[in-house]
Amino acid sequence: MWGLLVCSIAAVAIVIERLAFFASQHGDTKGLLRAIGQRIEGNDIDGAIAVCRQQKKGMLPRILEFGLLRGEKNRADITDALSIALMEHLNSLERNLGVIGTIAVIAPFVGLFGTVLGIIRAFEDIALKGNSTPAVVAAGVSEALITTAAGLFVAVIAVIFFNYFKTRIKAYNQEMIVAANQLAEMLHFHNPALPSRRTCISPVPRRLARQPKALKS
Numbered sequence: 001m002w003g004l005l006v007c008s009i010a011a012v013a014i015v016i017e018r019l020a021f022f023a024s025q026h027g028d029t030k031g032l033l034r035a036i037g038q039r040i041e042g043n044d045i046d047g048a049i050a051v052c053r054q055q056k057k058g059m060l061p062r063i064l065e066f067g068l069l070r071g072e073k074n075r076a077d078i079t080d081a082l083s084i085a086l087m088e089h090l091n092s093l094e095r096n097l098g099v100i101g102t103i104a105v106i107a108p109f110v111g112l113f114g115t116v117l118g119i120i121r122a123f124e125d126i127a128l129k130g131n132s133t134p135a136v137v138a139a140g141v142s143e144a145l146i147t148t149a150a151g152l153f154v155a156v157i158a159v160i161f162f163n164y165f166k167t168r169i170k171a172y173n174q175e176m177i178v179a180a181n182q183l184a185e186m187l188h189f190h191n192p193a194l195p196s197r198r199t200c201i202s203p204v205p206r207r208l209a210r211q212p213k214a215l216k217s
Helices: 002-025 029-041 045-054 060-068 075-093 097-129 134-189 195-200 211-216
Strands: none
Touching: 002 097, 002 134, 029 045, 029 060, 029 134, 045 060, 060 075, 060 134, 075 134, 097 134
16 A cells, blocks of 8 residues: 555656646647748748747747747758757657556556455464454455555556546647648748749849840841
8 A cells, every 4th residue: 555655646746747737838829820920921030039939838939949040941951950859849748657657557566466465464364363254354355455446546547647648748749740840831931042032033144145246246
């Protein structure tokens, strides 16, 4: 029971910490991208970075800022930078989840261990008193059943929250990937340093401009 108590306290502490963490990550992703897009449309990358820095909630603004700081690069470089930032922040999303998963696995075994100890105690009582009346074995059997039930209860709660957090992580990670791709798209089509933009406004070569004179002569 002491082992199960430690496991349950650890699980409750991690669940509370993770719930508070995910609550702090919830923000207006569409509004943030809209504000960034307006700055990028006006070729104001510094303004877009300032919009990200003003957002104090969640890790998505930090990821988008990481990409905006490389706004003059090509799309492949921007995408690679955003992928690196996403992978770094993914560790923050999954922090301490391994502990909950471990508790979900070992809690039934801890309860089973208590069950074995309870049965051993029941047989010891039978050996000491020389009879096997219900009153003699009741204490040991009761201990066995309580520890088994407690182990299963802790394991079920841990599994529920483990799967819940895994689902939240998957949804939030997908949301960040979509936002990062949208940012890369915006930077790609509004980057004045792109080669495709330069070719559209490149002057006529001098040798072509002199060609009519050569024909006239």
